[in-house]
Amino acid sequence: MNSIDVENLHFTYPESKEIIKGINLSVKKGEFLSLVGQNGSGKTTLAKHFNGLLRPSKGKVFILGEDAKNSSIAELSRKVGHLFQNPENQIFEETVFAEIAFGPRNLNLPEEEIEARVDKVLKTTRLAKYRDTHPLSLSGGEKQRLALASVVVMEPQILVLDEPTTGLDLLSIMGILEIVKELHKKNVTVILITHDMGLVSELSERVVVMGNGQIIGDGTPKEIFADDDLLERASLEPPQIMKFSKILGLKPEVKVDALYKRIVETL
Ligand SMILES: Nc1ncnc2c1ncn2[C@@H]1O[C@H](COP(=O)(O)OP(=O)(O)O)[C@@H](O)[C@H]1O
Ligand SMILES: [Mg+2]
Numbered sequence: 001m002n003s004i005d006v007e008n009l010h011f012t013y014p015e016s017k018e019i020i021k022g023i024n025l026s027v028k029k030g031e032f033l034s035l036v037g038q039n040g041s042g043k044t045t046l047a048k049h050f051n052g053l054l055r056p057s058k059g060k061v062f063i064l065g066e067d068a069k070n071s072s073i074a075e076l077s078r079k080v081g082h083l084f085q086n087p088e089n090q091i092f093e094e095t096v097f098a099e100i101a102f103g104p105r106n107l108n109l110p111e112e113e114i115e116a117r118v119d120k121v122l123k124t125t126r127l128a129k130y131r132d133t134h135p136l137s138l139s140g141g142e143k144q145r146l147a148l149a150s151v152v153v154m155e156p157q158i159l160v161l162d163e164p165t166t167g168l169d170l171l172s173i174m175g176i177l178e179i180v181k182e183l184h185k186k187n188v189t190v191i192l193i194t195h196d197m198g199l200v201s202e203l204s205e206r207v208v209v210m211g212n213g214q215i216i217g218d219g220t221p222k223e224i225f226a227d228d229d230l231l232e233r234a235s236l237e238p239p240q241i242m243k244f245s246k247i248l249g250l251k252p253e254v255k256v257d258a259l260y261k262r263i264v265e266t267l
Helices: 043-047 073-079 096-106 111-124 140-152 170-185 197-203 221-225 228-233 240-247 256-266
Strands: 004-012 018-027 032-037 058-063 080-083 158-162 189-193 206-211 214-219
Touching: 004 043, 018 043, 018 214, 032 043, 032 197, 043 158, 043 189, 073 080, 080 140, 096 111, 096 140, 111 140, 140 170, 158 170, 170 189, 170 197, 189 197, 197 221, 197 240, 206 221, 214 221, 214 228, 221 228, 240 256
Parallel strands: 032 189, 032 206, 080 158, 158 189
Antiparallel strands: 004 018, 004 058, 206 214
8 A cells, every 4th residue: 555646636726827737646655755846846735635734626645545535634634744844833832742742632642642652752852851841942943843743743654844954954954854764764654845955865765856736757866866857947956965976986876875885995
């Protein structure tokens, strides 16, 4: 069973032109997929169909094999966790603990299970020392970790990260990504929307490129970043590491580890 199947999806916002123009996409369980493309190409609009925030104008979306149209946003949110760019808009409670407990409380889980889940997530997101702190007094990176904690505590099988690192400093970005990598190791399906091609090349197994409401490229990072024509059409810059391997006169590599091995081989 796939995590996500999108079949001939079309979407038009009220009183707008068509934004999603016939998308077919299957995402396997446990896959780490990056969704890239120019601003306005429809990435966020597509991703909002995965947890029912938007519903197809035409076509179908299946989540874990089930037609999404038969599930409410609340039901879909248990399967698909969605982290947005601005964590401030996702903060509602007075303490970090209460903020993370909000979702599980809505599931009517027993109080002991809520506490156990929240305490576990506080540890993995390194927020335990802020358990009783007001969320709005956290730093930008901590707020984004809190937003991620609130998603992770629901134990979703699919995680959608829509530009989760925009505006964060490098250390905060690494903090978020370490958590995401751990979840991916546990077979959580990850869909990462980002403009950072360094992250795309380092982390993803598959890159899907959107242009003007359609999928215009789909392949491994190596395949995508070797396709100059595609990169130009999508206005994408290859990651620094590819340029760097070219400068060194080596075969293009998209991961730091792999390039390091090549360099060592030449010594
Ligand atoms: N609520 C909305 N109503 C009308 N048009 C919208 C709305 N949200 C986004 N759009 C338009 O849909 C297109 C795709 O936007 P979006 O999915 O946000 O792209 P991306 O995430 O790739 O930047 C853009 O042209 C944008 O202006
Ligand atoms: Mg977007």
